[in-house]
Amino acid sequence: MSNQKPKQTYSGGELVAFHTSNSQRRPGNKNAVKRSHLYAVKSGAHSENRRTSRLSAKVWATLPWLEATDEPAVRAWAQAEILSTELYACLMNEGVVTADGRVTGLLAEWRRTKELQLRLERELGMTPASRASLGVDVARGRAIDLAAEITEARQTGGK
Known part of the structure; x- marks a missing residue:
């Protein structure tokens, strides 16, 4: 298992969709698929x-x-x-x-x-x-x- 951080993409807004690579997802975990409202906070958004x-x-x-x-x-x-x-x-x-x-x-x-x-x-x-x-x-x-x-x-x- 690699120690890579999950990839974050920024679309110009402060709150952006958080994407986890398939290699880091736990088997059987469907939360990321069901909950599209999970967001990562861009630096300075606090x-x-x-x-x-x-x-x-x-x-x-x-x-x-x-x-x-x-x-x-x-x-x-x-x-x-x-x-x-x-x-x-x-x-x-x-x-x-x-x-x-x-x-x-x-x-x-x-x-x-x-x-x-x-x-x-x-x-x-x-x-x-x-x-x-x-x-x-x-x-x-x-x-x-x-x-x-x-x-x-x-x-x-x-x-």
């Missing part, structure tokens, strides 16, 4: 992941009330933010209306992405209303106990 990670890190630094269980939602929000930014740039570049007077499909995709992003923002406490419903004190970055705050204010004379 920039989207880096953008997502950087944006997620900013969210973690800004919203101290988040917990480890919020990680998938934070990552999904960062991905939605990147997608909506890219879609908006395409809309501004290509225009909202096509040459025949119809509204482009990108507008609907951008709107759906923004709606998803807003739902995630509500779940993560990124909007004022969602922070209030979660009982998060932004100045302190912690959950507040409204009853305890009222009791403390009464005891100190409201000062």
